[in-house]
Amino acid sequence: MSLREQARAWLEANLTGEFAHARGLGGPGREHEGHELRQAWERHLGKAGWTCLGWPPRYGGRDASLDDQVAFHEEYARADAPARVGHIGEGLIGPTILDFGTDEQKARFLPPIQRGDELWCQGYSEPEAGSDLANVQTRAYLDGDEWVVTGQKVWTSLAHVADWCFVLCRTEPGTQRHRGLSYLLVPMDQPGVEVRPIVQLTGTSEFNEVFFDGARTDRRNLLGAPGEGWRVAMATLGYERGVSTLGQQIGFQRELAKVIETAKRTGAADDPVLRDRLVRSWLELEIMRLNALRTLGAGEPGPEVSIAKLYWSEWHRRLGELAQAVQGRSGLVAHGGELNDLQRLSLFSRADTIYAGSSEIQRNIIAERTLGLPRE
Template sequence: MTLPEQGPPDRSLPESTLPGTAAGDAASGLRAQARAWLEEQLSGAFAHARGLGGPGREHEGHELRHAWERHLGKAGWTCLGWPERYGGRAASLADQVAFHEEYARADAPARVGLIGEGLIGPTILEFGTDEQKDRFLPPIRRGDELWCQGYSEPEAGSDLANVRTSARLEGGEWVITGQKVWTSLAHVANWCFVLCRTEPGSRRHHGLSYLLVPMDRPGVEVRPIVQLTGTSEFNEVFFDGARTAAANVLGAPGDGWRVAMATLGHERGASTLGQQIGFRRELAKVIETARRTGAADDPVLRDRLVQSWLELEIMRLNALRMLRPDPGPEASIAKLYWSEWHRRLGELAQAVQGRAGLVGEPDELRRLYLFSRADTIYAGSSEIQRNIIAERTLGLPR
């Protein structure tokens, strides 16, 4: 089997491949505009921001990346799909994909506002009052306020309905007590959306509410968790009588489960195809290393490299097939596929380095191996994704 000369081709996405979009030059026009703007900006004042951040490297250049986030917002390159009333461009899926692909291709820094733009922003658009939209959406779009997600707990990870963090109304405020864990970027966030139990004695997905909580208030404590990579991009968060305004409940009190599930539905969208450009870059590095170390001459490793190349092509085709505003439970197929593929790529990265990959300070490929172990756990573990596919897509019994 012949080893590919490089990673899978860095293809652009034709407008006609997107379901539900009209044929035309809109996406190609925005693609060219985005490409030119990114090249100009990342060659000037933000040249040092290229390539900073990303999974396992969120500690890199946070202040510079936050300045870049504000720069993106000022230039109108954040929240492209949002309504124009809230500062977006009401961009089509084709436009959004084009931007995310060009952003990844330019090796632009990892976004610090991703949770705000990709998760809580769309959820506020769907469930928020006019007052909540006017208060929270503009700072997200401008890159001024950063968010984190308060879902998982020590006893409620994949089994999210088991949350124990509680809140009660007192003097016009919600008073929150409990603990969240694996909270990505909590140490730099201004706000957290917190799923908590607001009806005493309720069980499972009943009696939950979705609260918007400021992180700079008394009673909020953030403790970093050291990862295998030696860095700490996620944290434990303790709420000890922390307060937020009574109006900072998204949706109706007690309806938090429905709102929380809607947030998860926004987690996998147009940015997926941009993510895959990063995957292609990593695979190309693994192939290059295999040639340099001689690992490519091993028929077993060569077969694994080619298989990885083919599977990444399949990943792209599957992402195109499922790209629509509301993919439904089928989105679990994409998450399961890419996370398991990326974990295997990390193992392959170690294998092609041989013994040299086991000693010294972690380099790019060893960080890939170490952090990709988490891919099959965060954003819904592989076990949970298989359950969702079985029950909601295939119609199998629980």
Template sequence: MDRPERLRAEARSWLAEQLSTTFAHARGLGGPGREHEGHDVRLAWERHLGRAGWTCLSWPEAYGGRAATLAEQIAFHEEYARADAPARVGHIGEGLIGPTILDFGTPEQKARFLPGIRRGEELWCQGYSEPEAGSDLANVRTRAELVAGEWVVTGQKVWTSLAHVADWCFVLCRTEPGSTRHRGLSYLLVPMRAPGVEVRPIVQLTGTSEFNEVFFDGARTPADHILGAPGDGWRIAMATLGHERGAATLGQQIGFQRELDRVVATAVRTGAAQDPVLRDRIAQSWLELRVMRLNGLRDPGLPFTKLYWSEWHRRLGELAQAVQGRAGLVAEDGELNELQRLYLFSRADTIYAGSSEIQRTIIAERALGLPR
């Protein structure tokens, strides 16, 4: 048995045992549109994963990881999804800021921040988007000034996922007065519990509030809580985004298959499966999901990966509504069912983490070499 399959077998056995005993009540909790579910239970699970050595698999062993290869990471994420394990609460720390600190952090920063991420003891959020700087991230206006050994941060961030439960935020802000666009930006690590930080939830179509506005009104963080040099923030911010597409997307596709199975079962129950148009749409979804997996196995970081899965998932949400018929238009007792929630939340898939329009521009310019 090769290394990926050994790790797969180990993960499958461990997850089966834990999710049928101590954490049986955590199975299936959370996920897009459902991040409000069982946060305390999922946080306990995150720390349990850390103690058992199942977080940060790709990190070097010197920092508590397993130096897992891409194939080993894929094996774990697939088994994690198949086990219907709860949605992770530490994924932003493990998948985004952790690797960025490994790449750019000082020895002192690595010692301060990486253990808390690996153990699931400190949660992170991403302070990038602003009301005037969404897809055009270089238009960031949040500013920071170095005063008496501390960065003083003032400004607003928006669409900040899980800010309401985060301990820390990595903030892209302008530290050079008068600078514009990509110049004069810095990458700061700011405590979310500090005075001057206010989090306001944004209520979504699903009625939940995974996204937030974050206001910094003179919030302070130590001078050494900056990754890289002042003014080097854009380069580091782009490096962080480079870590966003990874092996976890293969596990995500297991969840997609589960959703598609639920759509098919509903179509059979409601009789919608007798409609040849809907049958064709179901078959098309099944085929496209297989293509998604093959492309993911080839390279989960391909530039069109996010564009492909987000457009596919939004179409699946529309199909989920269609197979329910009229019943899908009514929330019984005011509660959304799983397919209604899928439809509503998937509308955001083609917007967050880079809109489809931006993704197409990136593919055109960087992958195909077309003129700007």
């Protein structure tokens, strides 16, 4: 039996009973849904060996091929399984630790991620260092055997439920831009860390401000060499746009299907302009998948992954606009004060071209680092 067949059978058998209620929960703009149930599901996945498939077996993985990893993510999305609460750990910091971590760091941090016992958040963006990440001002210094961290991060997804944060900070006073940055692993449950939720257009609060005021972490929790944090941070961003994006696109297919269904029901599909937009959305989603497969097959992630991020975020924002258009006037009203799925899609997708690197920055990266055009 292929891994795809195993995954399909396991998901069908296990998304039942208690976990039947987890189907479809979570995702962008809906991370507030069923968090405790979804974390229990994460642990259930880990115990059965369905997390971190590409990792070495000694850290709980299966050393699965790229094709098998893609197959699992596709089957997971098709089963309408809940959005993963451990995706930042498995998809971002886990691969980064595998690449840059010491044996001690791998033994400490990877198994709890695989089991679903520890959740992570990403400490990159700041009030003055969003898309211009190299302008990071959060600083840290060594005090004996501990790093002391002071500064502010913003738009930190899931910080309110995270156990750990990987923090890009300046550890060499007087340095600027990419130099003098280090990559620290910082525990969230301590007196020097304050998390303040940010309410979004959807009324939910999966993003947060995080204030570090003398927060501490062991000096051994430095990932990579001191002052080489930029290199480590860029590797993490490459993994952020990796294999799980194929599963993400199954979710996009479901959203597009719901938009088309609504267009037929409301009569919007009879409008030739809207019908053309629906067809274009379908074609562009097919192109997205093919481009993702081509990028994943190219080896280690590099600056070209910005093409994928730019493409899907711009496409998804247009889908959100289309979702609003096919509803007609009824889409302008939140009946009973609750947003429907297409209204939520319309509102939250506005953020797609900003978070994880704005479209403007992605275009610069593509121009300068992939095409070799002159720098600004």
